[in-house]
Amino acid sequence: MGHATLIYTIVRGGVVPYIPRSDRAKYDSYLDALVCVLGEEPPIGDLNYVISRIILGLLANNGLSYTNINSIVGALECCKLELYRRVAANYEDQKERENGGI
Numbered sequence: 841m842g843h844a845t846l847i848y849t850i851v852r853g854g855v856v857p858y859i860p861r862s863d864r865a866k867y868d869s870y871l872d873a874l875v876c877v878l879g880e881e882p883p884i885g886d887l888n889y890v891i892s893r894i895i896l897g898l899l900a901n902n903g904l905s906y907t908n909i910n911s912i913v914g915a916l917e918c919c920k921l922e923l924y925r926r927v928a929a930n931y932e933d934q935k936e937r938e939n940g941g942i
Contacts, residue, residue, distance in 0.1 A: 891916075 895912055902908050
């Protein structure tokens with residue numbers, strides 16, 4: 841299992857995000873298709889493009905305002921922190937057990 845598949849499995853398995861499962865259904869088929877298009881190891885520029893397009897679309901639909909920009913920046917920051925907390929920290933702990941600490 842590749843790293844991208846492992847992370848995707850963790851996310852799809854319900855670890856993140858913390859929205860009701862019933863609310864996830866309206867997004868899942870689109871997200872599954874997008875993950876397939878991005879592939880096993882997408883170029884980071886492609887991922888950046890996809891995320892940026894989603895953000896710009898939200899701003900276009902909801903208006904360019906401090907509140908909307910602040911909300912999106914906050915969501916991105918929380919996504920980053922959640923990824924680190926749930927995935928990266930566990931990976932680092934595993935590698936420390938395997939290889940020893942500093």
